[in-house]
Amino acid sequence: MDLDKLLETGDKCIHDEPPSCEAACPLHLDVKTFISEIERGDLKKAYKIMEKRIPFTKIIGRICDHPCEAHCVRKEAGGAIAISELERYVVTEGYSPPKKTLPMPKNKGRVAVIGGGISGLTAAFDLDRKGYRVTLYEKSNRLGGGLWSYAGKGLDSEIIEEELQKIAAMDIELCLNTSLQKDDLKEILQQYDALYLATGEWQEKLQINPHSLQVEGTSIFAGGGLIDRESMVMAASSGRRAAISIDRYISKVSLTASREREGIFETPLRFETEDEEPLNRVKKTEAVFNREEAAKEAGRCFKCQCVKCIKACSHMRSFNISPDAYVRQINHNERIILGTHYANKMINSCTLCGLCREECHLNISMKAVVQETRESMVEKNKMPVSAHDFALKDMAFSNSQRFSLVRGQPSKEQSKHLFYYPLISYSKYVQGLFLGTGKTAYLFYPGCQLPASFPDYIEEIYRYLVGSLKGDVGIYLGCCGAPADWAGRKQQADENAKEIRRRWEEMDRPTFILACSSCSSIFEKYLPEIKTISLWEIFADYGLPVSNNRIQERHILNVHDACATRYNTKIHDSIRKIAYSLGYQLQELKYTKERTKCCGYGGLVYFANRQQAEAFVEERVREGSGDMLVYCAMCKDLFVSGGKKTYHILDLLYGNATKETGLRRMPTLSERQYNRAMVKKRLLKEIWGEEAMTAEEEFGYNLIISEDIKHVMAERYILLEDIQRVIDNAQRNKERFYNVENSSYLTRLRMDNVTFWVQYEEMESNINILSVYSHRMEVVEE
Amino acid sequence: MSKGEDKNHQWICDKCKVQLKLKKVKVKYLEGNFEVELMKCPSCNIVLILEDLARGKMLEVEKGLEDK
Numbered sequence: 130m131d132l133d134k135l136l137e138t139g140d141k142c143i144h145d146e147p148p149s150c151e152a153a154c155p156l157h158l159d160v161k162t163f164i165s166e167i168e169r170g171d172l173k174k175a176y177k178i179m180e181k182r183i184p185f186t187k188i189i190g191r192i193c194d195h196p197c198e199a200h201c202v203r204k205e206a207g208g209a210i211a212i213s214e215l216e217r218y219v220v221t222e223g224y225s226p227p228k229k230t231l232p233m234p235k236n237k238g239r240v241a242v243i244g245g246g247i248s249g250l251t252a253a254f255d256l257d258r259k260g261y262r263v264t265l266y267e268k269s270n271r272l273g274g275g276l277w278s279y280a281g282k283g284l285d286s287e288i289i290e291e292e293l294q295k296i297a298a299m300d301i302e303l304c305l306n307t308s309l310q311k312d313d314l315k316e317i318l319q320q321y322d323a324l325y326l327a328t329g330e331w332q333e334k335l336q337i338n339p340h341s342l343q344v345e346g347t348s349i350f351a352g353g354g355l356i357d358r359e360s361m362v363m364a365a366s367s368g369r370r371a372a373i374s375i376d377r378y379i380s381k382v383s384l385t386a387s388r389e390r391e392g393i394f395e396t397p398l399r400f401e402t403e404d405e406e407p408l409n410r411v412k413k414t415e416a417v418f419n420r421e422e423a424a425k426e427a428g429r430c431f432k433c434q435c436v437k438c439i440k441a442c443s444h445m446r447s448f449n450i451s452p453d454a455y456v457r458q459i460n461h462n463e464r465i466i467l468g469t470h471y472a473n474k475m476i477n478s479c480t481l482c483g484l485c486r487e488e489c490h491l492n493i494s495m496k497a498v499v500q501e502t503r504e505s506m507v508e509k510n511k512m513p514v515s516a517h518d519f520a521l522k523d524m525a526f527s528n529s530q531r532f533s534l535v536r537g538q539p540s541k542e543q544s545k546h547l548f549y550y551p552l553i554s555y556s557k558y559v560q561g562l563f564l565g566t567g568k569t570a571y572l573f574y575p576g577c578q579l580p581a582s583f584p585d586y587i588e589e590i591y592r593y594l595v596g597s598l599k600g601d602v603g604i605y606l607g608c609c610g611a612p613a614d615w616a617g618r619k620q621q622a623d624e625n626a627k628e629i630r631r632r633w634e635e636m637d638r639p640t641f642i643l644a645c646s647s648c649s650s651i652f653e654k655y656l657p658e659i660k661t662i663s664l665w666e667i668f669a670d671y672g673l674p675v676s677n678n679r680i681q682e683r684h685i686l687n688v689h690d691a692c693a694t695r696y697n698t699k700i701h702d703s704i705r706k707i708a709y710s711l712g713y714q715l716q717e718l719k720y721t722k723e724r725t726k727c728c729g730y731g732g733l734v735y736f737a738n739r740q741q742a743e744a745f746v747e748e749r750v751r752e753g754s755g756d757m758l759v760y761c762a763m764c765k766d767l768f769v770s771g772g773k774k775t776y777h778i779l780d781l782l783y784g785n786a787t788k789e790t791g792l793r794r795m796p797t798l799s800e801r802q803y804n805r806a807m808v809k810k811r812l813l814k815e816i817w818g819e820e821a822m823t824a825e826e827e828f829g830y831n832l833i834i835s836e837d838i839k840h841v842m843a844e845r846y847i848l849l850e851d852i853q854r855v856i857d858n859a860q861r862n863k864e865r866f867y868n869v870e871n872s873s874y875l876t877r878l879r880m881d882n883v884t885f886w887v888q889y890e891e892m893e894s895n896i897n898i899l900s901v902y903s904h905r906m907e908v909v910e911e
Numbered sequence: 912m913s914k915g916e917d918k919n920h921q922w923i924c925d926k927c928k929v930q931l932k933l934k935k936v937k938v939k940y941l942e943g944n945f946e947v948e949l950m951k952c953p954s955c956n957i958v959l960i961l962e963d964l965a966r967g968k969m970l971e972v973e974k975g976l977e978d979k
């Protein structure tokens with residue numbers, strides 16, 4: 130996998146980019162964290178956060194001209210957050226004396242700072258900290274410059290004095306009452322490695338580089354009033370930036386490299402406020418906010434962060450992770466050779482639904498990232514076998530003789546016993562057979578899950594298709610390969626597609642009629658040359674099948690679109706059209722159509738992390754107040770398991786008269802396979818008049834399995850068939866243990882890569898199952 | 912473990928009708944190869960794994976090896 134490309138994708142994500150207030154703060158106060166601490170009531174921490182970025186905190190915290198507020202996104206929803214008021218509150222209430230720091234050895238060089246205002250002071254302070262010997266020249270008899278104009282206007286003189294003590298306490302050489310002119314510079318420059326000019330004015334016009342503050346081609350740097358006469362916080366910022374430039378200059382490092390984000394910059398972060406309720410700015414009752422006011426104002430702050438995709442994705446929320454961090458985790462996972470791959474479970478818990486990309490204005494697709502990662506894990510043999518083993522075996526079942534089937538429409542010759550009046554006059558199916566040409570125009574491909582969930586509807590649909598479409602309709606039973614694709618087994622999915630293609634060519638390239646959204650997306654991805662049409666489109670366009678069995682009530686339904694076909698507007702429209710023509714009222718969910726969510730089955734999450742799948746179900750079923758309308762078998766099964774009344778579109782078309790159809794329990798995994806086999810058998814018999822060649826295995830006894838055990842079987846992916854084989858082996862070969870206390874038997878059989886255990890008791894010709902379990906570890910019996 | 916062992920002792924080999932014995936047995940999974948003491952039939956070698964072991968320690972080791 131291309132890890133550089135991966136990291137690039139992660140870097141694009143703006144999840145953690147600074148909010149616009151922080152970007153507009155010339156000193157880049159971490160406003161979000163600062164405000165969160167106020168909200169939590171930890172003012173000491175809030176103060177420390179200020180101190181980290183704001184020099185002479187107690188001064189600037191009181192007089193800052195807050196360019197941040199003009200950029201606060203709360204602006205449109207009740208007014209910008211009163212950041213400067215909150216700072217004033219924190220410097221008043223949260224000050225604690227700083228920890229003593231050890232003085233640095235002053236061996237990096239000598240720097241002169243001219244001008245004792247806030248800019249010069251900041252530069253002197255920073256340079257001293259960086260290990261320079263600093264001399265500070267000030268023309269008047271005291272430091273502070275323009276700061277004194279605030280004395281009595283929001284700032285007590287004592288506080289100015291107190292903060293200036295910091296400089297006095299440092300190892301900085303002070304030269305007060307020293308006015309330096311243009312002509313003095315030459316001499317000064319000879320004594321120092323660099324010079325910072327932070328006077329309010331200068332006798333000549335200087336060419337100051339706006340990024341580095343360097344005066345073109347010299348060791349002079351200029352800021353303070355020379356670049357901005359208005360703003361105190363800009364002045365402090367220029368002092369700080371000059372110190373960085375001077376340090377780079379003297380250390381002979383590039384003056385400009387990666388400094389785009391100094392000073393005010395534009396953040397790439399987007400934070401949408403349309404859905405946010407407006408809240409007015411909190412008014413202070415005295416000079417400074419009180420605790421309650423401050424907390425309330427802090428509460429208005431959005432703590433801006435991009436969480437658009439995360440908000441929509443149950444998976445990322447379960448793992449408490451954002452796409453940028455997710456990518457870093459994958460990168461780490463991919464790079465370790467030995468050691469524990471912690472992220473495996475997470476990677477197998479994404480449903481590959483693609484909603485993240487739809488939500489992201491940068492089109493970042495975690496689906497694509499996770500898909501590629503799974504493929505890479507498979508390639509490197511790092512994919513945990515147990516995650517997808519069952520689903521892949523189930524796929525193999527569907528493509529085996531037990532279910533797989535390809536048949537063209539019964540020929541006229543074969544059907545001639547049906548061509549008699551009145552049958553031919555009222556059965557559209559028989560008319561369809563009568564019009565048969567022998568050339569397959571359509572191939573009905575119901576997929577593997579629809580026949581498993583709705584074994585009773587398949588034959589009826591087939592008859593409907595033969596009766597409605599012009600041209601012969603054949604049938605093709607099998608699995609499209611979605612499980613292999615989701616499991617990251619690209620090669621297996623490719624081979625599966627190749628087989629489908631072969632059949633398609635054999636049948637002279639018919640149009641496939643698809644009824645499963647996963648099939649649709651797999652055909653699009655692996656078999657783009659095959660023309661397909663959805664069954665729903667046919668229903669919508671050719672008229673609904675006749676049925677006198679339909680559910681009588683017409684309640685309001687919430688349509689849940691399948692995530693695999695989020696971009697297929699034809700399917701979305703057809704489903705709605707069918708429901709309308711049946712007389713239902715529909716209510717759209719917030720996340721619908723191209724923004725639909727996954728039910729929790731996608732990406733085989735249902736097998737790899739059942740809890741994660743359940744989290745998806747729970748979230749989705751709570752989103753609408755009506756009953757759910759779906760058109761994917763798995764969506765229905767999962768929502769019903771989550772207690773939601775859910776109708777498959779086929780329930781509305783063919784369903785048995787009761788409303789309880791909406792709560793019909795999902796077939797167990799064993800029943801699903803059984804249903805598929807039955808569908809094949811029945812179709813062969815009823816449509817083609819053939820007996821299925823594969824006889825069901827015969828056992829000479831009756832298995833008794835309680836509901837509890839059935840539940841355990843589903844949870845542990847143990848099929849009825851597995852149990853039958855284990856017991857059959859035990860009964861025939863006596864390979865079993867006998868319990869002397871309760872007379873039960875315990876037996877095991879290893880099949881493929883799993884050992885199955887069954888405990889049972891014999892009751893005449895019945896076998897009563899007491900427990901079932903399995904393990905993958907192989908025990909060598911020698 | 913004593914409780915688990917008690918349960919072990921309830922079982923005999925049905926084919927050979929003999930008591931099981933605690934023996935060193937090889938178990939394998941992915942790249943892992945271990946030797947552990949398990950109850951087995953001294954005559955036909957069939958090894959007893961009870962549910963607690965399969966769903967407990969064994970599953971844990973399987974998961975651990977899978978994420979290596």
Ligand code: SF4
Binds near residue numbers: 429432
């Ligand atoms: S809402 Fe809060 S985090 Fe967002 S811009 Fe305003 S102050 Fe900054």
Ligand code: SF4
Binds near residue numbers: 441
């Ligand atoms: S593909 Fe779906 S489940 Fe996976 S990260 Fe994106 S939104 Fe979440």
Ligand code: SF4
Binds near residue numbers: 488
């Ligand atoms: S929507 Fe998600 S992926 Fe896109 S920038 Fe925001 S957090 Fe990152």
Ligand SMILES: [Zn+2]
Binds near residue numbers: 925952954955
């Ligand atoms: Zn034995």
